[in-house]
Amino acid sequence: MLAYLIRRLWQFVPTLLGVVLLVFILFNWIGGDPAYLLAGKIANPEQIANIRRQLGVDQPYYVQLWLFIEQIATGDFGASWATNEKVSAIFATRLGPSLTVLVPLLLISTLVSMGAAMLAAYKRAAWPDRAIMIGCTLGQSVSILVYIIVFQYVLAYQLGWFPVQGWGSSLAENLFRYSALPVIVGVMVSLAPDTRLYRSFFLDEINQDYVRTARAKGMSEPRVMWIHVLRNAAIPIVTNVMMQLPGLLAGAFLIERFFSIPGIGREVILAVERSDFPVIKAVTVYVAIATMVVNLAADLLYKAIDPRVQLK
Amino acid sequence: MAADPAKILHVTFMAAEAGFDPVKISDYYSGSVVEAIFDPLLTYDYLARPARLVPNTALALPAITDGGRTYTLKVRPGIYFAADPAFKGVKRELVAADYAYSIRRFADPKNRSPYAFLFAGVAALETPDRYTLRIRLKHTDLNFSHVLATQISGAVAREVIEAYGDETNSHPVGTGPFVLAKYVRSSKIVLAASPTYREHYWEGRKLPSLGGVEISIMEETQSRWLAFQRGETDIEYQLWEIAPTFMTGDGRLRPEFEKRGIGLERSIDAEITYTFFNMQETIGGQPNPVGGFSKEKIALRRAIAMAYRVDDQIRIIRKGQAIRARYPIPPGIAGHDPEYAGSIPYDPRTANALLDKFGYKRGHDGYRTLPDGKPLAVRYSSTPTERDRQFDELWKQSLDSIGVRLEIHKDRFPELNKLQDQCRLMMRTSAWIADYPDGDNFMQLLYGPNTGQSNNACYRSAEYDRRYEKSQRLPDGAERNKLYREMTRLMETDTVWMLGDSRYRNVLLQPRVAGFKKHPVLATEWLYLDLKQ
Numbered sequence: 001m002l003a004y005l006i007r008r009l010w011q012f013v014p015t016l017l018g019v020v021l022l023v024f025i026l027f028n029w030i031g032g033d034p035a036y037l038l039a040g041k042i043a044n045p046e047q048i049a050n051i052r053r054q055l056g057v058d059q060p061y062y063v064q065l066w067l068f069i070e071q072i073a074t075g076d077f078g079a080s081w082a083t084n085e086k087v088s089a090i091f092a093t094r095l096g097p098s099l100t101v102l103v104p105l106l107l108i109s110t111l112v113s114m115g116a117a118m119l120a121a122y123k124r125a126a127w128p129d130r131a132i133m134i135g136c137t138l139g140q141s142v143s144i145l146v147y148i149i150v151f152q153y154v155l156a157y158q159l160g161w162f163p164v165q166g167w168g169s170s171l172a173e174n175l176f177r178y179s180a181l182p183v184i185v186g187v188m189v190s191l192a193p194d195t196r197l198y199r200s201f202f203l204d205e206i207n208q209d210y211v212r213t214a215r216a217k218g219m220s221e222p223r224v225m226w227i228h229v230l231r232n233a234a235i236p237i238v239t240n241v242m243m244q245l246p247g248l249l250a251g252a253f254l255i256e257r258f259f260s261i262p263g264i265g266r267e268v269i270l271a272v273e274r275s276d277f278p279v280i281k282a283v284t285v286y287v288a289i290a291t292m293v294v295n296l297a298a299d300l301l302y303k304a305i306d307p308r309v310q311l312k
Numbered sequence: 313m314a315a316d317p318a319k320i321l322h323v324t325f326m327a328a329e330a331g332f333d334p335v336k337i338s339d340y341y342s343g344s345v346v347e348a349i350f351d352p353l354l355t356y357d358y359l360a361r362p363a364r365l366v367p368n369t370a371l372a373l374p375a376i377t378d379g380g381r382t383y384t385l386k387v388r389p390g391i392y393f394a395a396d397p398a399f400k401g402v403k404r405e406l407v408a409a410d411y412a413y414s415i416r417r418f419a420d421p422k423n424r425s426p427y428a429f430l431f432a433g434v435a436a437l438e439t440p441d442r443y444t445l446r447i448r449l450k451h452t453d454l455n456f457s458h459v460l461a462t463q464i465s466g467a468v469a470r471e472v473i474e475a476y477g478d479e480t481n482s483h484p485v486g487t488g489p490f491v492l493a494k495y496v497r498s499s500k501i502v503l504a505a506s507p508t509y510r511e512h513y514w515e516g517r518k519l520p521s522l523g524g525v526e527i528s529i530m531e532e533t534q535s536r537w538l539a540f541q542r543g544e545t546d547i548e549y550q551l552w553e554i555a556p557t558f559m560t561g562d563g564r565l566r567p568e569f570e571k572r573g574i575g576l577e578r579s580i581d582a583e584i585t586y587t588f589f590n591m592q593e594t595i596g597g598q599p600n601p602v603g604g605f606s607k608e609k610i611a612l613r614r615a616i617a618m619a620y621r622v623d624d625q626i627r628i629i630r631k632g633q634a635i636r637a638r639y640p641i642p643p644g645i646a647g648h649d650p651e652y653a654g655s656i657p658y659d660p661r662t663a664n665a666l667l668d669k670f671g672y673k674r675g676h677d678g679y680r681t682l683p684d685g686k687p688l689a690v691r692y693s694s695t696p697t698e699r700d701r702q703f704d705e706l707w708k709q710s711l712d713s714i715g716v717r718l719e720i721h722k723d724r725f726p727e728l729n730k731l732q733d734q735c736r737l738m739m740r741t742s743a744w745i746a747d748y749p750d751g752d753n754f755m756q757l758l759y760g761p762n763t764g765q766s767n768n769a770c771y772r773s774a775e776y777d778r779r780y781e782k783s784q785r786l787p788d789g790a791e792r793n794k795l796y797r798e799m800t801r802l803m804e805t806d807t808v809w810m811l812g813d814s815r816y817r818n819v820l821l822q823p824r825v826a827g828f829k830k831h832p833v834l835a836t837e838w839l840y841l842d843l844k845q
Binding site for chain 1: 328330331336338421422424425426427428429478479480481482494496497498499500528529530531532534535538539541542544723724725726727729730733744747762764765766
């Protein structure tokens with residue numbers, strides 16, 4: 001187990017180097033010269049040169065790349081070029097709001113889609129399965145923007161059940177008042193693809209010999225489904241859920257923008273709009289690390305869920 | 313009556329602020345907060361139109377001597393900075409040295425101030441006594457008073473700047489009417505009436521009346537619109553994309569909103585958009601088809617300008633929320649000439665005739681060639697945004713109507729700025745928002761020595777430059793306006809720019825907001841507002 005862990009951690013290094021190189025090349029290739037963005041309306045060549053010097057973009061590429069690697073090693077990405085705020089502070093303050101929305105979203109979405117998927121798989125080809133699949137097809141056909149705009153208009157504006165947008169200062173207020181509608185939107189968006197995916201996992205398991213054997217032995221259907229099928233289908237489901245989390249952190253920008261949630265996704269978009277390379281670098285590296293860690297955690301979880309799994 | 317803590321004004325910003333250190337900011341949103349927290353020496357009369365300078369923390373308007381090269385001001389005694397730990401419990405009075413320090417910060421390369429250019433003409437700052445500030449300029453500048461009224465020229469205290477180091481963007485401490493009470497970056501900015509604000513009376517009322525201002529950052533139009541309709545916000549400044557939802561075609565509020573007591577304040581922003589032609593003969597060593605002063609080059613530029621459908625730009629892209637710009641100085645700015653008749657109308661028929669006359673022959677594909685028979689292609693640069701794509705399409709259609717082939721060059725905003733400063737763009741649409749309400753701020757955009765900075769067209773005309781230099785030595789008035797008209801005519805004769813539009817600002821107000829009148833220069837009106845209970 002320890003050897004496996006060390007091997008996997010060692011594999012992080014080349015993966016991370018690949019990410020670093022890709023981000024560096026992409027930023028320098030398509031990012032544009034940030035000095036011209038920060039210089040204001042009228043700047044002379046000396047001012048431009050001064051800004052380039054301060055940002056370090058006047059250095060040769062290999063020096064800039066080495067500085068980037070140093071930043072990853074020390075965990076200090078410096079300060080935002082646009083606001084001077086420490087990048088570490090940006091993450092520290094934006095992570096909480098993002099998680100306040102994403103954790104309940106992921107939890108509810110997983111539980112509901114697992115329930116729906118199990119029902120559909122169990123009643124395969126019968127009307128519950130068909131109804132759920134039609135619902136999923138319809139659900140997947142609708143863009144997230146439509147969900148946001150319609151739900152915000154109907155549930156918040158017309159019916160007044162939720163605030164149109166906003167963010168408070170206490171966790172309870174944010175969780176139960178401001179996150180409620182964004183979570184509903186997020187669940188609606190992820191429900192359809194997750195249900196379809198999980199249904200296929202359940203169907204794979206339902207057709208296995210061990211299920212037939214359990215039924216032949218007279219085991220009750222709820223026990224077959226909840227104990228045996230669910231446990232075996234849990235491995236790919238856990239993988240899917242965990243793999244979603246890092247991407248969601250940076251990818252929930254639409255929800256965060258529409259509902260004015262000061263989260264990481266919104267900050268990423270802002271950083272891209274401002275060519276704020278320190279923030280972009282940090283986000284990419286953090287998401288890459290999070291993805292690798294989550295991958296590793298999912299593998300370790302397999303072992304916990306199914307002792308037959310061998311970690312090699 | 314002092315500020316009432318129960319009166320909290322709720323407003324929105326459509327983009328995130330960058331921070332609140334006056335030297336480090338350049339965006340409108342940060343500027344709005346800076347204006348509420350810091351005090352410049354001068355300001356503008358809230359109600360006077362056109363905008364009129366009045367003293368703010370200065371006792372009087374500056375004494376301008378030495379032919380417009382020396383400005384002397386007296387700071388009003390008894391004004392204090394808001395309390396801050398940086399002052400170590402001592403009540404800190406505002407003195408002339410604070411303004412000298414604040415202005416010097418713009419020249420400090422460490423601060424990489426985007427507005428350093430405004431203070432580039434300062435040669436020396438002197439404080440002969442505690443309250444007197446003397447500013448010596450390198451050259452005559454009769455508009456420098458306007459610079460002293462900009463929100464970013466508000467005084468900061470050296471102790472505060474030194475205490476907060478790199479964090480000055482989030483620790484603004486000024487002498488203004490409000491203090492920063494709560495700040496969640498890019499999300500919520502809460503201002504509270506400053507308890508140390510000076511005795512400031514206006515129309516018999518002690519200012520500010522508001523107990524505070526709560527600003528929410530809402531990037532999405534739908535969120536701002538719904539929040540306003542639900543009464544969650546009091547003022548909405550930025551809804552031009554959906555203006556037809558609440559406005560009639562003739563610019564009035566729809567009756568259903570009028571019935572609810574909602575108010576609409578409509579004004580034209582102090583800005584112009586324009587499309588410039590690169591006036592240099594070559595770009596990066598290659599011949600520039602639109603550059604130069606030969607008759608056929610001028611004819612080509614003029615034909616292009618005559619073929620472009622500005623009215624469609626206003627109708628389609630601006631959704632009717634703009635007026636056509638006919639003069640380089642927009643309405644509401646000193647030097648604007650509402651009577652000026654432009655000499656470049658929309659007239660594709662004449663544009664075609666002009667091109668025919670100067671030898672731009674049509675080929676088999678319908679597109680014209682250069683008079684020497686070589687292919688003609690005009691390159692228009694824009695960013696890869698949805699809005700710019702609309703501009704691309706309109707330009708393409710317009711130029712197709714006169715048989716001029718248009719190539720669209722896409723690049724990122726900073727790269728286009730870089731190429732523009734290097735005179736390597738052939739054509740681009742730009743905007744200029746007034747830094748101060750004087751025509752000089754617009755006319756300098758075509759001044760030869762500003763090439764590589766604000767003169768995007770890289771236009772060098774001895775006639776224009778001579779007039780511009782003369783205009784700088786004149787105060788606002790008939791003589792200077794005459795020069796501006798001549799300069800505009802020169803610009804049109806050479807066809808350096810094709811003027812675009814100036815956008816409307818439609819401000820929506822809840823019935824409880826009192827005292828609002830959109831100011832052409834001040835970013836916000838919060839100091840003067842009241843809320844009905």
